[in-house]
Each structure stands twice: as C-alpha cells, then as structure tokens.
Amino acid sequence: MAQSITWKIGGEAGFGIMASGTMLARAFSRHGYYIFTLNEYPSLIRGGHNAVTVRIATAPFYSLDRSLHILVALNKETVELHKNELREGTVIVFDPHDYEWKEEELPPGIILIPVPFRELVQKKGGEVIMRNTVALGTSIAILGAPFECLADVVRDQFARKGEAVVNHNIEIARAGYDAVGDAATALSALRLDSIEKKNDYLLINGSEAVGIGAVRAGLKFAAIYPMTPINALISFLADHAKSLGIVYKQPEDEIAGINMAIGAAISGVRSMVATSGGGFALMVEGLSLAGMIEVPLVIDMGMRVGPATGMPTWTEQGDLQFIIHAGHGEFPRIVLAPANATEAYELTVKAFHLAEEFHVPVFILTDKYLNESQWCVEAVVLERDVVINRGKVMTLGSEKSTTSFKRYDLISPDGISARSFPGMKGGQYIANSYEHDETGMVSEDSAMRTKMVDRRLKKIAAIRKVMMPPVVYGDQSSKTVIVTWGSTLGPVLAAMKANTRIIHFPWLYPFPADATKELLTGATRVIDIEQNATGQLASLIRAETGIEITEKFLKYDGRPWLPEEIIERIKV
Amino acid sequence: MTITANSFKTNYLPTWCPGCGDFGIWMALKNALAELGIGPDEALLIYGIGCHGNMSAWVRTYGVVGLHGRTLPMAQGAKLANHTVPVIVISGDGDGLGEGGNHFIHAAKRNPDITVLIHDNQVYALTTGQASPTAKQGFITKSTPDGVVDEPVNPLTLAIVSGATFVARGFAGDMPGLTKLIAQAVKHKGFAVVDILQPCVTFDHVHTYPWYRSRLYELSSGGYTPTNKLAAIKKALEWGDKIPVGIFYQELTSTNEDREPALTNGPLAGQTLGVADVDTLLSEFR
Numbered sequence: 001m002a003q004s005i006t007w008k009i010g011g012e013a014g015f016g017i018m019a020s021g022t023m024l025a026r027a028f029s030r031h032g033y034y035i036f037t038l039n040e041y042p043s044l045i046r047g048g049h050n051a052v053t054v055r056i057a058t059a060p061f062y063s064l065d066r067s068l069h070i071l072v073a074l075n076k077e078t079v080e081l082h083k084n085e086l087r088e089g090t091v092i093v094f095d096p097h098d099y100e101w102k103e104e105e106l107p108p109g110i111i112l113i114p115v116p117f118r119e120l121v122q123k124k125g126g127e128v129i130m131r132n133t134v135a136l137g138t139s140i141a142i143l144g145a146p147f148e149c150l151a152d153v154v155r156d157q158f159a160r161k162g163e164a165v166v167n168h169n170i171e172i173a174r175a176g177y178d179a180v181g182d183a184a185t186a187l188s189a190l191r192l193d194s195i196e197k198k199n200d201y202l203l204i205n206g207s208e209a210v211g212i213g214a215v216r217a218g219l220k221f222a223a224i225y226p227m228t229p230i231n232a233l234i235s236f237l238a239d240h241a242k243s244l245g246i247v248y249k250q251p252e253d254e255i256a257g258i259n260m261a262i263g264a265a266i267s268g269v270r271s272m273v274a275t276s277g278g279g280f281a282l283m284v285e286g287l288s289l290a291g292m293i294e295v296p297l298v299i300d301m302g303m304r305v306g307p308a309t310g311m312p313t314w315t316e317q318g319d320l321q322f323i324i325h326a327g328h329g330e331f332p333r334i335v336l337a338p339a340n341a342t343e344a345y346e347l348t349v350k351a352f353h354l355a356e357e358f359h360v361p362v363f364i365l366t367d368k369y370l371n372e373s374q375w376c377v378e379a380v381v382l383e384r385d386v387v388i389n390r391g392k393v394m395t396l397g398s399e400k401s402t403t404s405f406k407r408y409d410l411i412s413p414d415g416i417s418a419r420s421f422p423g424m425k426g427g428q429y430i431a432n433s434y435e436h437d438e439t440g441m442v443s444e445d446s447a448m449r450t451k452m453v454d455r456r457l458k459k460i461a462a463i464r465k466v467m468m469p470p471v472v473y474g475d476q477s478s479k480t481v482i483v484t485w486g487s488t489l490g491p492v493l494a495a496m497k498a499n500t501r502i503i504h505f506p507w508l509y510p511f512p513a514d515a516t517k518e519l520l521t522g523a524t525r526v527i528d529i530e531q532n533a534t535g536q537l538a539s540l541i542r543a544e545t546g547i548e549i550t551e552k553f554l555k556y557d558g559r560p561w562l563p564e565e566i567i568e569r570i571k572v
Numbered sequence: 573m574t575i576t577a578n579s580f581k582t583n584y585l586p587t588w589c590p591g592c593g594d595f596g597i598w599m600a601l602k603n604a605l606a607e608l609g610i611g612p613d614e615a616l617l618i619y620g621i622g623c624h625g626n627m628s629a630w631v632r633t634y635g636v637v638g639l640h641g642r643t644l645p646m647a648q649g650a651k652l653a654n655h656t657v658p659v660i661v662i663s664g665d666g667d668g669l670g671e672g673g674n675h676f677i678h679a680a681k682r683n684p685d686i687t688v689l690i691h692d693n694q695v696y697a698l699t700t701g702q703a704s705p706t707a708k709q710g711f712i713t714k715s716t717p718d719g720v721v722d723e724p725v726n727p728l729t730l731a732i733v734s735g736a737t738f739v740a741r742g743f744a745g746d747m748p749g750l751t752k753l754i755a756q757a758v759k760h761k762g763f764a765v766v767d768i769l770q771p772c773v774t775f776d777h778v779h780t781y782p783w784y785r786s787r788l789y790e791l792s793s794g795g796y797t798p799t800n801k802l803a804a805i806k807k808a809l810e811w812g813d814k815i816p817v818g819i820f821y822q823e824l825t826s827t828n829e830d831r832e833p834a835l836t837n838g839p840l841a842g843q844t845l846g847v848a849d850v851d852t853l854l855s856e857f858r
Contacts, residue, residue, distance in 0.1 A: 026858075030858065202854060202857040202858060203857055203858075204857050208857070212853065212854070215846075215847050215853070216846055216847050216850070217845075217846070218845030218846050220653070220834075220840045220841075220843065220845065221649065221652060221653055221840060223645075223649065240853070241832075241833070241834060242833045242834070243852075244834075244847060244853075245833075245834040245837060245840075245843055246834055246840075247652050247832050247834050247835070247840060249648070249649075249652065251645060251678075252674055252675065252677075252678035253674065255642065255645070255675075256642075256644075256645035256674075256675055256678070257645075259638065259639065259642040259645035259646045259649065260645045260646070260648055260649030260652075261649060262638075262646060262649065263618075263636070263645065263646035263647060263648065263649025263650035263651075263653070264649035264650060264652060264653040264840075265649075265653075266636060266646075266649075266650055266653075267616070267649070267650040267651075267653035267654045267657070267841055268653060268654065268841035269653040269654075269840045269841050270845065271649070271653070285639055286639065286642070289638060289639050293636075379854065382850070382854055383850055383851075383854070386846060388845050388846055404582075404632060421654070421841060422613075422615075422616040422634040422650065422654060422657045423613070423614065423634075423654055423656065423657045423841075424613065425613055426613055427613055427634070428612050428613045428632060428633055428634045428635075429634065429635075430628055430634075430635040430636070430637060431635070431636045431637070431638075432628070432635075432636075432637045433621070433637045433638055433639060434637055440635070441582070441584065441628075441629055442626075442628070442629050442637070
C-alpha cells in the first residue's frame with residue numbers, strides 16, 4: 001500500500017491531457033486525499049506535447065519530488081520525453097497500437113502495462129479523443145480506488161452535455177478500469193492507503209485563488225489582456241461576471257487595461273489588472289500615474305521566463321527587482337508574494353484592503369508554477385468572513401459646491417486623505433498626472449512640489465506599521481538559515497531537514513528590513529534559494545539590511561525546484 | 573442653483589496663446605454643459621496631454637488629466653464603474669490619434685456612451701510645433717522641414733468605419749455652432765466623436781481662421797441626412813476648396829454599458845461588494 005503516488009499523463013495537445021489531470025485529482029481530493037497537480041506544455045523538444053503530473057497522498061506535503069510511480073502515455077513520445085523521470089518500479093501504461101515498448105528499451109525495473117486505449121474506445125463507439133477517459137479508468141484501477149470515485153467526477157465533468165454523453169463516458173472509463181484485470185492485483189504497492197476524510201479541501205489553481213480572493217474582497221471591475229500564466233483568472237472572472245455582478249472587460253492591450261482599471265477606481269469601484277512581465281512592461285507608465293494620483297489598484301503580476309517573450313509557459317521569479325523599481329518618479333507601492341494557492345487567496349483579499357487604505361498600487365507577485373498548478377486549499381479558509389473597509393471616503397455634503405474638494409489635503413498626518421467619486425455632491429477635484437495642489441489643480445510651485453512629494457512618501461511610514469513580518473519555518477534556533485520567496489517555498493520546505501530555519505517573505509515591499517536583520521543575526525550559514533539567475537531577493541536583502549548573502553542556489557531553466565536538487569546542494 | 577458657463581470658473585486664467593482655437597472650444601464646452609444643466613460635480617472630464625489638456629485648470633468639474641494618449645481607456649473604465657455620470661474626453665489629434673490611435677479604434681467598436689472632443693490643429697503645439705497625425709501632405713513643421721510626406725489620418729472616416737455612432741466636425745471659430753454640436757454629442761447615447769478644426773495661431777500660418785472660414789459649409793444646409801455610412805464616408809473625404817462641418821453620421825444602438833449584465837442593477841459604484849453566496853461559488857472546485 002502507498003502513502004503517496006505521483007502519476008503523470010502525457011500526449012499530444014488537444015487530447016484532453018489537462019482535463020484528465022484535473023479529473024483524477026478531483027476523484028481523490030473529494031475523498032480527503034491531499035493533491036497537487038503541475039502542467040507542462042509545450043515541450044521544448046517537439047511542439048504539441050502536453051503533460052500533467054498529479055501527486056496524491058494520504059498526508060499533507062509541500063511539493064512534487066522526483067518519484068514517478070505511474071506514467072500514462074497516450075503516445076510514444078510521452079515515454080521518450082519523460083524517460084529520465086522513470087525509476088525502478090515505475091509503471092508505464094501505454095497503447096501497443098502507438099508503439100510496442102520492450103523492457104530492454106527502458107531503464108531496469110520498469111513495469112509495462114499495455115492497454116489498447118484506441119481499440120477499447122472504438123469498441124464502445126467512442127472517438128479517438130476519448131482515450132484519456134480509458135486511461136483514467138485504468139489509472140483508478142491501478143490506484144486501487146473504487147470505480148465510483150471516477151464515475152462521480154466524470155458525471156460532473158460532462159453534466160452540461162446531457163445524460164447520454166455522461167453515460168457514454170462512464171462506459172468508456174469502465175472499459176479502461178476493467179482492462180487492467182489481474183495485473184492490478186500484482187501492483188499492490190501502487191494501491192493508495194485508504195484515508196479518513198478529515199478536512200474539506202478544494203482543488204484550485206493559483207489564478208483561481210486570486211480570483212476568489214478578489215471577488216470576496218469586493219472586486220467590481222477587471223480589465224485583463226490575455227497572457228500566460230494568468231489566463232485562468234480571466235476565465236474565472238468572465239464566467240462569474242453575470243452571477244457576481246462584476247465587469248470583466250478585455251482591453252485592446254495592457255496599456256488600455258491598466259488605464260481602464262484606474263478609470264474605474266477613480267469612479268469608486270475596486271478594480272484590478274493581471275498580466276505577466278511583458279504585459280506589465282506596457283503598464284509601467286500607468287503604474288506611475290496610479291502612484292501620482294493615488295488610486296487604489298491591484299496588479300496580479302504572474303512571472304514567467306524572460307527576457308522578452310522568453311519561454312512563455314514555463315516558470316521563473318525573474319521580475320522582483322523590476323516590480324519594485326517599475327515606474328518613473330518616486331511613489332509608494334506594496335508588493336506581496338504568495339507561496340501557494342492558500343496564500344494567493346489570503347494575500348489577494350489583503351491587497352484590495354491595503355490599496356484602499358493607503359491609496360497605492362498593490363502587487364500580488366505570482367508565477368507560472370503557482371498560477372497554473374492546482375493546489376489543495378482548505379474550504380474553511382475560503383469561506384471565512386471578509387470585512388470590507390473602503391478606507392477614507394469624503395463625507396457626503398461636507399463641502400460647498402462652489403469650491404473644489406481637497407482630495408490631496410496637506411493636513412492628514414499620514415499623507416492619506418479622503419477620496420471622492422464623480423457624481424458625489426461637492427466632491428469635484430482633478431486626478432492630475434501633473435504635479436498638483438490640494439484640489440488637484442496643476443502646480444509647478446517649488447514649495448507645493450516639495451510638500452506633495454513629502455505627502456505621498458509619508459504613506460510609506462503608515463504602510464510600515466501594518467507590514468507583515470517574514471514567516472519562519474523549522475528550527476527557530478538553528479544557525480543554518482534559508483531565505484526564499486514565492487512558490488519556491490514549497491520545494492524548500494519539502495527539502496527541509498532538522499536543524500534548518502527557513503525564512504519566507506509573503507510581504508516583500510516595503511521590505512521588512514528590521515525584522516529580517518534580527519532574524520539573520522547570529523546565523524552561521526545563510527542560503528538564498530530563488531528561481532532566477534541573479535539572486536534578486538538576496539540583492540533586496542543586501543540593499544535594505546546591508547547583509548550580503550554569498551551562498552545562492554539559483555535555478556533558471558524554467559522548471560520549478562525539486563526538493564532533491566536542494567538537498568543535494570545543501571550537503572556540499 | 574442655475575448652472576451657467578460661470579459655474580465652471582476656477583482661479584486660473586487660460587495660458588493658451590492669444591487667438592488660440594482652444595478658447596472657442598473651451599467656451600463652447602462650458603456653454604453646452606450649462607445648456608444641458610450638467611453641473612461641476614455631475615460630469616467627469618478626461619483630458620489628454622497637449623495644449624488642449626491644459627484646459628483642466630480652467631474648468632471646474634470632476635476631472636482626470638491622465639497620460640498622453642490614454643484618455644479613452646480611462647474614460648471607458650470610469651463609465652463602466654458609474655454609467656450615470658456623463659463622461660467627456662478632451663483630446664487632441666496627437667494625443668487621441670497618434671499615441672492613442674489603437675484605443676480610438678477599439679473604443680469606437682465598443683460604442684461606450686462617451687463624448688470625445690478632438691482638438692484638431694495638425695500640430696504638436698505644446699512641444700513647439702511638430703507635425704501631428706492629421707497634418708496634411710506638404711505641411712512644413714519643425715519635424716517636417718520639407719513638408720509632411722505621410723498621408724494624414726482622417727478622424728471622421730476612421731471613426732465611422734470603426735463603429736462610432738455619432739461622428740461630427742466642428743470649427744473652433746464658430747462658438748454658437750460648436751456649442752450646439754457639443755450639446756448634441758453629449759446627449760447622444762453612444763460613442764460620439766467631434767473633430768474640431770482648430771487654428772494654431774503660433775505654429776500654423778496656413779490653416780488660419782480666414783482659411784477655414786472661406787471653405788467651411790454646413791452639411792445640413794444642403795439637405796444631407798446623417799444616416800448612411802457610405803454617404804458619410806464620402807462626405808468625410810471631402811477636403812479642399814469646400815470643407816463640410818456638422819453631423820456626418822449618427823445611429824442609435826446598444827452601448828458598451830448596455831451590454832454589461834452587471835449594470836442592469838444600477839451603477840457598479842453603488843453595488844454591494846463581496847460574494848453573497850460563497851458556497852455556490854466554491855462548489856465548482858469540489
């Protein structure tokens with residue numbers, strides 16, 4: 001019996017590979033198993049190859065690792081491309097129609113299970129595209145789960161298409177389930193231990209977690225130009241626009257997107273944009289505008305491999321320094337960086353509140369690995385009450401309509417003054433891209449300029465008061481310390497050995513310098529682990545604390561860190 | 573309180589060159605707002621960057637002075653957030669058709685209920701006189717010492733083919749006519765473009781007030797009706813000894829805001845925030 005199984009399915013793009021991963025994951029998450037799924041597409045070797053990895057376990061875990069227990073190959077290429085992930089005991093499920101794999105062609109100890117996917121589909125009157133459903137049936141049998149676990153998920157997946165389609169798919173899955181027969185009993189090591197369902201978990205990718213956080217925090221308007229890896233957020237918002245009473249508008253480009261979102265925020269709604277590095281590069285002027293006119297704005301920045309178009313569907317943490325420094329001129333901003341879907345939800349809710357409390361742009365810095373992987377999130381976290389506080393807003397009727405409203409007053413000690421929204425009686429002011437006076441009227445007066453810069457920058461002190469400190473994991477007294485951020489935390493935690501301390505930074509900017517200095521004082525070995533080539537967190541720590549970290553584990557091949565890679569390097 | 577042109581007064585006086593066409597547009601806009609009974613806290617004016625944008629300092633309303641070229645996305649976001657507030661875009665030929673050309677096409681095809689006033693003087697005057705996208709071939713400017721070689725952008729044909737539902741041309745030297753045209757544009761439900769011919773007295777010694785006056789004629793005086801796109805395009809291509817002004821094209825169809833189901837319950841800005849039924853929202857992830 002197994003406590004943890006890693007299953008992978010691969011095949012040509014367009015054959016339902018991604019959906020298969022989700023269906024298998026769901027079949028187990030509904031019964032209390034802990035799940036993580038990772039998608040990989042397209043292959044660098046040949047175009048059009050899709051693969052999904054699903055880890056299913058009886059206890060919580062932090063990351064995928066190198067073990068691959070089951071590889072389902074919907075074509076010959078899948079085995080060829082993932083050969084280096086095979087190990088002794090890995091089961092390959094394949095269709096001999098694609099290629100008759102022989103044991104001698106593969107690493108030692110591989111178990112071959114031929115299943116005639118194509119033939120079974122044809123016998124049941126299905127299309128070639130339904131081979132993945134046969135493969136799911138076979139997989140469920142090997143994992144030792146009752147067929148009904150899969151049937152439930154198939155039913156939900158195809159419910160919209162009517163009962164005939166549902167039954168047809170169930171029949172085809174059943175054919176795959178039955179095809180294993182006695183072979184499954186011989187593979188008892190791959191049968192998952194049964195589990196008592198303790199908590200209610202949902203299966204959510206990072207982008208969806210951001211979406212749920214946004215709408216729960218009162219998002220009303222989003223303008224997002226399509227870009228990997230944040231497209232699932234677009235689908236989430238577009239699919240729920242009607243039922244939740246929100247507007248998702250697809251702009252003509254990212255420049256339009258951020259300016260639409262700023263326009264909506266000026267008019268009094270909570271708004272956001274989302275993009276990746278290239279799209280954000282186009283938004284930079286808009287960011288500076290948001291800083292100047294003090295508009296609350298949430299930006300989900302999903303990093304992927306750069307520079308330029310880079311490797312669009314692969315992961316990297318290469319934009320931290322870009323985000324911190326983006327925009328001409330000096331203005332406050334907040335940068336949050338979730339490590340997983342649960343944090344992505346929590347920090348998104350927080351981002352909307354921070355934006356309206358301090359009237360600043362707030363970033364949620366995510367990446368491809370976080371956005372497109374599916375994570376287990378405890379339902380109670382997502383169900384918790386969200387209290388919406390709009391920050392300082394003009395009191396109606398408090399101003400005479402013969403004057404303009406002092407939207408940027410110089411009296412507020414923290415630099416934060418009340419907002420008014422177009423249409424509010426007596427609230428008229430200019431949200432001015434030019435330097436301006438208290439009512440927003442353009443001003444190039446030297447004294448006014450200095451006062452206004454000071455006023456905007458004063459907000460940093462106010463922000464620092466509510467800043468989240470770094471989160472510490474592991475042995476609190478250990479002198480070996482790993483610093484990391486974002487989704488790299490998972491593999492780092494999975495690699496953690498006794499006598500190690502891990503510092504994770506969900507709040508990156510303004511940087512919690514004092515807390516970090518304190519945490520690093522006395523450490524004898526400090527290791528920086530990031531998914532980029534230059535150690536951008538280490539640079540930030542040095543700039544903000546003066547502490548130089550010389551030992552850096554950096555990975556920038558587009559693939560997420562594996563715990564084994566970290567363990568091997570820590571030993572040195 | 574009765575709204576008059578004086579209701580929009582600020583403590584600032586215009587800094588435009590004496591005789592600038594912007595004065596006429598400024599007066600006509602204030603007159604039109606007064607005529608429509610729209611007060612300083614009831615409208616949102618969105619300005620681009622250029623001589624036209626400096627108007628923000630002498631019109632007291634809710635206003636945004638945004639980024640060069642980005643007035644239209646800003647206006648669409650603001651309109652979707654609160655569609656009960658009239659949104660008027662004050663833009664220029666460089667701002668709206670050069671830097672913001674892509675936005676112009678896409679705004680027109682969405683038909684938001686927004687009015688766009690294009691201050692069309694063929695030059696970038698705030699940067700001291702370079703050719704703008706509407707500059708006619710042969711026009712000598714600081715950036716085209718041998719005369720403009722490119723074809724000019726025609727704001728009217730571009731607006732018509734892109735889907736604008738009110739397309740007009742006015743003249744900064746005709747305040748009563750322009751007042752009427754702006755009022756009609758603001759009243760129009762949909763994307764209303766008014767291209768305003770505006771002499772630049774400092775950097776353009778060709779297209780002067782007399783130059784325009786001797787050529788302009790009112791479309792409606794010849795019995796023209798603005799209901800046919802092809803006829804409108806044909807009229808919009810007329811430029812030379814005779815130059816038409818007035819409404820070239822108008823149609824009533826659903827707006828960007830009409831097509832958003834969320835707005836049927838009133839403006840987004842007034843709606844309850846958050847998710848009422850969290851269970852249903854989360855059910856698809858189980």
